[in-house]
Amino acid sequence: MSNDAAGRHTRFIVLLAALVALGPLSIDGYLPGLPDLAGDLRASAAATQLTITACLAGLAIGQLIAGPLSDTYGQRRPLLAGLTLTDIERVAATVGRLDAHFNAIGGGALLELATAYIDRLRDAVDGCTYGPTVEQALHAAISDLYSTAGWAAHDSDRGDLARLHHAAALQSAILAGDKRGQARAWSNLAMQARTEGRHREALQINRAALDSRQARQDPRIAALLHSRLAIGHARAGDRPAAARSVLAAEAAHDRFDQAPSAPP
Numbered sequence: 001m002s003n004d005a006a007g008r009h010t011r012f013i014v015l016l017a018a019l020v021a022l023g024p025l026s027i028d029g030y031l032p033g034l035p036d037l038a039g040d041l042r043a044s045a046a047a048t049q050l051t052i053t054a055c056l057a058g059l060a061i062g063q064l065i066a067g068p069l070s071d072t073y074g075q076r077r078p079l080l081a082g083l084t085l086t087d088i089e090r091v092a093a094t095v096g097r098l099d100a101h102f103n104a105i106g107g108g109a110l111l112e113l114a115t116a117y118i119d120r121l122r123d124a125v126d127g128c129t130y131g132p133t134v135e136q137a138l139h140a141a142i143s144d145l146y147s148t149a150g151w152a153a154h155d156s157d158r159g160d161l162a163r164l165h166h167a168a169a170l171q172s173a174i175l176a177g178d179k180r181g182q183a184r185a186w187s188n189l190a191m192q193a194r195t196e197g198r199h200r201e202a203l204q205i206n207r208a209a210l211d212s213r214q215a216r217q218d219p220r221i222a223a224l225l226h227s228r229l230a231i232g233h234a235r236a237g238d239r240p241a242a243a244r245s246v247l248a249a250e251a252a253h254d255r256f257d258q259a260p261s262a263p264p
Contacts, residue, residue: 030055088137091121095144102148111156114149121145139176143169147181147188154192162192183209183221190228194235203232219255226252 030052038048094117102110121142130138150165166188173181186209194202206229210222230245 085134085137088134088141091138091141092144095141095148098145098148102152111149111152111158114145114152118142118145118149136176136178139172140178140181143172143176143178143181143185146172147184150188150192154195159192159196163189166192180218180221183218183225187224187228190225190232194228194232199232199235203229203236206232219252223249223252223256 034045034048034052037043037051038045041048098110098114098117121138125138125142146165146169150162150169153159153162153165166185169188170182170185173179173185186205190202190205190209193199193205206225210225210229226245226249230242230249233239233242233245
């Protein structure tokens, strides 16, 4: 057996053990809290003990439902049946940790990891059920991850892949209705173009980003985009336009503490 196959086999065993342990752990973790539960709800001990009966009944009935689902759809799809905002919060926390590692050690070493995580999230998009709120939050998290993967690809001297990731970040931000994510993706595309020597394209991208209402109303986004626009004008040799963009960036920066961020 190869090392990869052995690793997958071990992970599968650990997953099965965790699933089997859910029932006992739910009871063992619940029993010590029964007295406090009775006191908080002002219920009798007998009434609070009925919640244990309900838990056991739920576990038993769940076997009757999960078994046929597993036989019909396999083991993977029932486990990925639904996503909640709690799941999305864990995804966002993971993306945040990847960003922190990116800032600490650079992106090249994280490219493969970020790409693999993107594939997992895209599987969740296609294979899970969720409501509109979760759908938007999921696409917003995917957009952030694509942005991180884009700069990881840039650090790995893979410009074509970086552009694809930044474009995918913009697409996911649009699907999420995330105006901040859209502005970030536009800014990343502009900076990617500038680092590759395509200064006119970078200027056009920045202008397109500044046309959005969110960019105009959020001073942080406006300051960033105007700063990038100033750099583009300076690289193109247009000093008056660069000066105007610097003044616009400074004006937006002065609004940081004067106005709250615009709603998404």
